[in-house]
Amino acid sequence: MNAPHPPKVAGIDPAVPTPAHTVAPAPPSPGADPSPDAAPALPVPTGPAPGTLLQDRLAGWVSDLTTLHELTERLSRTDALEPALQELLRAGSALVGARRGLVVLEPGDGLGPCTTIGLGLGRADLGHIETVPRGSLHGALLDTGAGTETVHADLFAEDGLDPRHREVAARLGYAASYALPLVTESAARLGAVVWLYDEPAEPDERRRHLIGLYVRHAAEHLARLLEVERTRARLATIAEELLPSRLPRVAGVQLAARHRTGPRGGGDWYDALPLPDAALGLSVGSVTGSGPSAVAAMGRLRASLRAYAVMEGEDPVAVLSDLELLLRLTEPARSATALFAYCEPALRKITLAGAGHSPPLLIGERRTEFAETSVSAPLGMLACWEAPSVEIQAEAGETVLLYTDGLLHRTGDPMDRAFARLHAAAASIPRTLRRDPGAVADHVLHTVLPDGLDTADSEEDVILLAARFD
Structure with a gap:
């Protein structure tokens, strides 16, 4: 290929065929007798008929x-x-x-x-x-x-x-x-x-x-x-920056989180906060709406919940009551769901309260069940707080899985079927994976949302927060 070659000119075949043109009139046959009244014969054109080139160009x-x-x-x-x-x-x-x-x-x-x-x-x-x-x-x-x-x-x-x-x-x-x-x-x-x-x-x-x-x-x-x-x-970066950059290390418990954000940016959050007396505060929640305003509201609500948790975290009902009052006074047009858990890892004891949020899931060798939390309306929609907190006693090696409703909504199933799918996914976790909360969260995420549903564009954010007690 080192020898010079004359450059070729690439042609293109027109998609529209060249139109058929009227042919020139045929000359009279040699044996025909010319009529004296006949008009003199016109010369037969040898080139293209008039307008042919223009028609071809227009067709092209x-x-x-x-x-x-x-x-x-x-x-x-x-x-x-x-x-x-x-x-x-x-x-x-x-x-x-x-x-x-x-x-x-x-x-x-x-x-x-x-x-x-x-x-x-x-x-x-x-x-x-x-x-x-x-x-x-x-x-x-x-x-x-x-x-x-x-x-x-x-x-x-x-x-x-x-x-x-x-x-x-x-x-x-x-x-x-x-x-x-x-x-x-x-x-x-x-x-x-x-x-x-x-x-x-x-x-x-x-x-x-x-x-x-x-x-x-x-x-x-x-x-x-x-x-x-x-x-x-940019929205994804802002949302990630408003969430924990890393999870804390607390004796007696291992933590892992998984977060999937929709293309417009959503208002789901999670948090893990070390508290006095070797305690740990866990929270998940979701602000209504999507886009920059929802992301900003999520950041404000999460920061406020952290402050209330430090002051009165041992009483989850008080934490969510304060958050409810703040949301109602500062953002009356917005509502949110939230779940806050006060964990004592040394005792494997969990005290939690929820506001319009799905119940956490207990995953262990001998049980896989939803915690029976009290029913409550979402934050911003309560006349007064009536739902009490509940206590859960975890066993050694059990994992408490907190999640947002986006995990259920992305399935496209009715809520009862989505809950059944989540329970089946948790029950099917192999024993070799149960020691790692990250592996537990990954298995649940990919089983509940198979075939790339966990990463597909969706209006729903997805959050899983897993805490395994030693």
Whole structure:
């Protein structure tokens, strides 16, 4: 492949067939007698009929616009960055006539996210391409965003090609490339997209026009998805920062937590707080609503509960009563569910109270059962507190599992079936996993929400807080 090759021009077959045209009139047969009144015969045209070229051109334009409309419609239906980038590569490869390609997402503002996705290229292939100096393949498009395209019609016949680029092209088996920048109308650079040809080739003028229109539309769509992705990431970061960065170490008990946040950010929380006299406070709860306001309300409510727990944690009813009063006075339009447990690990004794929250689950060798907590309305909806606290005596090796209602709601089942599914998942935990509260939480999470339901986008947050008593 070291010998120079004349560059090929990639063609595109029109999706709309060439229309049939009226043929020229046939000349009279040789044996026919001419009539004296007949008009003189006109010469038979030898070239295309008038208007044929215009009709062919119009048919081509209709075909191109139809194809472009279908491709942009498919792209617009994507609602996340990765599927959109994959669709961009597939549609672009059809438009430019290339079999392989890659798209590099590298926003010019430096805020990320940055990623590289390939079409017909494995992870090792992308790794090889990343070793090519940026300026040789598409680096100018990424570094400055200047220019409209980068064409290498015949890499092995090109003078001054970087040796590493030549080596990688030979190893991966591509002989030409065509690259375009991903730039929005506001001149914001998002990255670049490159298509690779197996043989020397380059797109013709028609293909370049179509791919240019498509990539401009794709860049605007990607910019919108990028903002959505960044907003989700910010909400997730804020929610995580408002929750414990690590769980405390308290003698006599092992702790583990699992948290799944919805795409809009939710108001579920958990907490584990060391208290005086070697005690431990555990809480889970959920604020109504979603989005930034719910996340902020969750942070305020959790911080207030910690303060009340330090002052009067041995009386869970008093803790939730104070929280109820605070919520009613400061945020009368919002309600919340909560469960607070005062644990004495040395005695394996748990005193808890709940407000509209699902009961905790006791998981041990000899029993798997829900704790019988008193029924109470959610916080913010109580006229007065009437539900007393309950005491639970855990046995050595038993795990108390606290959770939020999102674990049940994500199943899509009625609540009675969801509770039955949760109980069955807890009862099926293998003995080898029961000594590790993290393994207990993982088993319950993946059994109750199989097939990726635990990580799928949902309006419901999911929290599990497991405490195993020695």
